[in-house]
Amino acid sequence: MPGLCGFPASRAERAQLAMVLEVLASPKPGNVDRCHDYAETRLEHFIVSSLAARSPLEAAEARSAGLGSLIEQAVRATSCHSGGNTHFGAFLLLIPLVYGGGVEEARRAVEETTVEDAVAFFRAFALTRVRVNETDELDVNDPGSADLLRRRGMTLLDVMAHSSGRDMVAREWTNGFVLCSRGARMLLEDPEPRTAVRRLFLSLLADEIDTFIVKKHGPALAEETRARARAVLEGRQPVGALDDWCIAQHVNPGSLADITIGAIYLALEEGWRWDS
Numbered sequence: 001m002p003g004l005c006g007f008p009a010s011r012a013e014r015a016q017l018a019m020v021l022e023v024l025a026s027p028k029p030g031n032v033d034r035c036h037d038y039a040e041t042r043l044e045h046f047i048v049s050s051l052a053a054r055s056p057l058e059a060a061e062a063r064s065a066g067l068g069s070l071i072e073q074a075v076r077a078t079s080c081h082s083g084g085n086t087h088f089g090a091f092l093l094l095i096p097l098v099y100g101g102g103v104e105e106a107r108r109a110v111e112e113t114t115v116e117d118a119v120a121f122f123r124a125f126a127l128t129r130v131r132v133n134e135t136d137e138l139d140v141n142d143p144g145s146a147d148l149l150r151r152r153g154m155t156l157l158d159v160m161a162h163s164s165g166r167d168m169v170a171r172e173w174t175n176g177f178v179l180c181s182r183g184a185r186m187l188l189e190d191p192e193p194r195t196a197v198r199r200l201f202l203s204l205l206a207d208e209i210d211t212f213i214v215k216k217h218g219p220a221l222a223e224e225t226r227a228r229a230r231a232v233l234e235g236r237q238p239v240g241a242l243d244d245w246c247i248a249q250h251v252n253p254g255s256l257a258d259i260t261i262g263a264i265y266l267a268l269e270e271g272w273r274w275d276s
Contacts, residue, residue, distance in 0.1 A: 012057035015094045018264035019050035021274055022257060025197035027239050030246030031257050045083025052078045060098040068117030068156050070095045072124035085128040089169045089258030097265055103177050110173050113156035119146045121156050168211045168255045183263025193276050201260050205229035210253040225251055
């Protein structure tokens with residue numbers, strides 16, 4: 001729905017706005033926000049990526065290519081800065097949601113993905129520095145993976161299903177975007193929209209194991225992160241202490257940031273006003 005002065009008027013614009021609103025929300029323990037950067041990745045990199053994503057998001061809205069190709073276009077378009085991967089996981093959610101125009105339509109779109117979508121996704125993945133499971137036989141850095149995908153007839157949905165047990169963003173493809181939808185409802189029901197995104201992120205962090213933390217640090221530290229977030233939510237610890245601990249431990253809940261972006265996008269689709 002159009003907001004102030006007609007913005008955002010399109011699904012692509014709402015997706016861009018979701019990316020911006022997520023990174024500007026603060027405090028957002030462990031992640032880049034308006035209060036702190038990382039050594040190699042700064043707030044400016046996320047903003048530039050959000051701007052550079054316009055063309056592939058418009059292509060998704062126009063359904064001008066398959067989902068795999070659109071994800072690849074988005075990764076290439078946002079490789080225009082030195083901050084590394086900023087929105088790869090977000091594109092895995094935004095591209096089908098923008099393409100479909102809603103959750104049910106996005107579910108149908110992912111069910112119709114092809115083997116060539118999977119091959120294009122692997123090309124996109126290889127362009128990023130996203131952490132992967134070293135024991136996975138589907139290695140994005142192996143030129144032979146495309147042949148393996150074709151021999152097995154694996155669609156992009158099959159690839160996401162293959163990863164869903166250890167990657168919460170991939171899991172959204174297989175469960176109908178459940179967490180994104182839940183987050184959108186939380187935003188729509190929050191009585192204070194201007195600070196709702198940070199509360200959504202903290203609530204997700206307190207309830208869910210962030211799979212990026214698991215890949216980077218292991219399940220024990222991921223569980224400790226969740227427990228500490230729960231303590232903040234219950235008023236037993238200040239949010240600043242959690243943020244300091246995450247930074248000291250090099251813990252950044254990147255997958256939940258991607259889920260938050262998907263949730264903001266869906267809320268915007270329902271007419272949520274972030275500035276009211």
